[in-house]
Amino acid sequence: MSFGEGKAEDHSLCGEIRSSIRKILAAKHDAQLAAYLLVVVVLSVLAATCWQIWTARQRTLAEIDTNNRNLAQTLNTYAEGVLTQSSMLLLGMAERLEAEGVAPEHLQRIQQLVNRQESLLNQLNELLVVDARGKWLMSSKGRFPTGTSSADRSYFLHHREDASDNVFIGAPIRSRSTGEWVITVSRRFKDGQGRFGGVIVATLGIENFLRLFGKIDIGEHGVIALATTGGLLLVRHPFREQDLGRDFSRSPNFLRHYPSLKFGTASFESSIDGTERLYAFRSNDRYPIFITVAQGRDEALRAWRRHALLTATVVSSLLALITVIGWRLILVIRLRAQAESSLVAAREKLLEANYQLEQLATQDPLTGLANRRRFDDVLKRETKRAAREATPLSLLLIDLDCFKGFNDHYGHVAGDECLKAVSRQLALSAKRPGDLAARYGGEELALVLPSTPAEGAMQVARQLLARIRELGIAHKASSFGCVTASIGVASLQSRQEPEELVEAADRALYRAKTAGRNRAEF
Numbered sequence: 331m332s333f334g335e336g337k338a339e340d341h342s343l344c345g346e347i348r349s350s351i352r353k354i355l356a357a358k359h360d361a362q363l364a365a366y367l368l369v370v371v372v373l374s375v376l377a378a379t380c381w382q383i384w385t386a387r388q389r390t391l392a393e394i395d396t397n398n399r400n401l402a403q404t405l406n407t408y409a410e411g412v413l414t415q416s417s418m419l420l421l422g423m424a425e426r427l428e429a430e431g432v433a434p435e436h437l438q439r440i441q442q443l444v445n446r447q448e449s450l451l452n453q454l455n456e457l458l459v460v461d462a463r464g465k466w467l468m469s470s471k472g473r474f475p476t477g478t479s480s481a482d483r484s485y486f487l488h489h490r491e492d493a494s495d496n497v498f499i500g501a502p503i504r505s506r507s508t509g510e511w512v513i514t515v516s517r518r519f520k521d522g523q524g525r526f527g528g529v530i531v532a533t534l535g536i537e538n539f540l541r542l543f544g545k546i547d548i549g550e551h552g553v554i555a556l557a558t559t560g561g562l563l564l565v566r567h568p569f570r571e572q573d574l575g576r577d578f579s580r581s582p583n584f585l586r587h588y589p590s591l592k593f594g595t596a597s598f599e600s601s602i603d604g605t606e607r608l609y610a611f612r613s614n615d616r617y618p619i620f621i622t623v624a625q626g627r628d629e630a631l632r633a634w635r636r637h638a639l640l641t642a643t644v645v646s647s648l649l650a651l652i653t654v655i656g657w658r659l660i661l662v663i664r665l666r667a668q669a670e671s672s673l674v675a676a677r678e679k680l681l682e683a684n685y686q687l688e689q690l691a692t693q694d695p696l697t698g699l700a701n702r703r704r705f706d707d708v709l710k711r712e713t714k715r716a717a718r719e720a721t722p723l724s725l726l727l728i729d730l731d732c733f734k735g736f737n738d739h740y741g742h743v744a745g746d747e748c749l750k751a752v753s754r755q756l757a758l759s760a761k762r763p764g765d766l767a768a769r770y771g772g773e774e775l776a777l778v779l780p781s782t783p784a785e786g787a788m789q790v791a792r793q794l795l796a797r798i799r800e801l802g803i804a805h806k807a808s809s810f811g812c813v814t815a816s817i818g819v820a821s822l823q824s825r826q827e828p829e830e831l832v833e834a835a836d837r838a839l840y841r842a843k844t845a846g847r848n849r850a851e852f
């Protein structure tokens with residue numbers, strides 16, 4: 331491999347390294363982008379899934395609320411119908427009793443009338459007429475033990491004290507004639523003198539309400555209840571006897587949600603059984619009652635929870651898969667970048683080794699100047715260039731005077747040091763970028779001066795001689811007393827070969843030696 335070929339190879343190696351570095355940077359950039367992309371994809375999918383699950387939950391709750399409210403509205407209409415029918419019955423009876431009095435024959439006629447109307451109001455359990463002292467005067471059920479009284483019942487006490495003609499809805503009680511649980515709807519009537527004449531009571535069987543409520547599917551933990559706006563529980567499905575007539579007017583839940591009784595929804599833990607439910611309320615516009623429809627919260631959200639869990643599992647699995655694939659991709663990119671880095675490092679080492687080799691191949695180890703091989707290459711190249719460009723080219727051949735004597739007197743090591751000192755001065759004389767200072771062989775040195783004519787070369791030679799003298803290296807074997815050199819200068823003539831230039835310089839050097847040394851000759 332020639333020196334020129336080595337250079338070309340180094341140049342292409344540098345190009346490859348530059349392109350590899352670009353590739354490494356691109357790969358690192360790609361790996362970073364891929365990591366960002368992975369994070370963005372994972373976070374986006376997570377956010378979208380959470381959002382979807384959350385909105386599905388809100389939608390489910392809203393649907394449950396709507397269904398419960400609609401059901402509460404329907405049951406409210408039903409309860410209002412029952413109460414209105416009862417009220418109308420009571421009103422008709424009150425007017426008759428007030429007009430005709432409570433004589434037995436009148437009561438018998440009223441009873442016949444009631445028996446005919448009973449079939450029109452299924453919920454009616456019994457219709458009672460009690461006098462001003464609470465004693466039973468008539469029962470739609472027919473005979474009753476003499477002296478049966480309702481003087482202790484809340485409806486009687488209420489109407490005795492309250493002179494208004496309003497209908498009163500009482501707490502659930504056990505009927506004294508049928509033994510069933512009933513709700514009382516009652517109103518007072520006046521005697522002939524306009525005083526309190528007694529109370530007419532329509533009792534509504536709780537069983538009828540429970541039968542209806544029981545047909546409605548509101549889930550295992552659902553509740554349907556009818557209560558007064560004063561906080562008195564009238565009917566509750568599922569039925570528990572101990573809940574009947576329960577006063578929850580002071581319960582924190584009732585107090586907190588009282589404003590939404592009109593038509594609202596709420597979610598809270600029941601004070602009766604501790605179950606968390608979604609409640610819908612609807613109060614009646616005409617009567618002081620309200621309907622509650624509630625579904626167990628956990629139960630109502632069960633389907634949503636199952637779906638959310640399924641979605642979360644599928645999305646998590648997909649995300650895990652994407653993360654693993656993405657991460658492997660990033661690792662592959664990084665590994666590729668690392669491999670590329672190692673390659674670049676190896677190539678850099680190769681370049682360095684090449685440079686070292688080149689130095690070794692072209693440098694003289696003792697003086698650090700270019701060696702003979704490099705000298706020959708450069709001289710050949712510069713000879714061609716000078717011929718091609720028609721520019722001058724000069725050559726200096728430098729030979730230390732009486733160097734044999736120096737070695738003999740001071741020793742070979744001192745001779746080497748002297749040669750190095752003179753070489754440094756020669757290197758300083760190679761001022762232009764194209765100048766080449768070289769060791770031609772032994773104690774003979776050379777200086778190639780491109781684009782330099784003979785006068786310029788002579789000037790450089792004289793300066794070099796002065797520099798060598800100024801080193802002041804003692805040389806007892808020389809007549810000058812110090813180290814000196816002789817220089818042969820030659821300049822290129824047209825169509826001359828490099829060897830001819832060297833021979834011309836050598837002849838000039840010989841002339842310098844024979845002329846007494848320590849001089850330059852052209």
Ligand SMILES: Nc1nc2c(ncn2[C@@H]2O[C@H](COP(=O)(O)OP(=O)(O)OP(=O)(O)O)[C@@H](O)[C@H]2O)c(=O)[nH]1
Nearest residue numbers: 729730731732733734735737742745746772773843
């Ligand atoms: N120390 C040392 N001596 C060298 C080196 N290369 C050549 N020489 C010696 O340089 C001397 C050259 O001697 P000659 O060719 O006889 O010439 P000279 O003694 O310099 O006499 P002139 O050239 O006529 O002035 C020889 O003794 C070589 O051994 C070197 O690298 N180191």
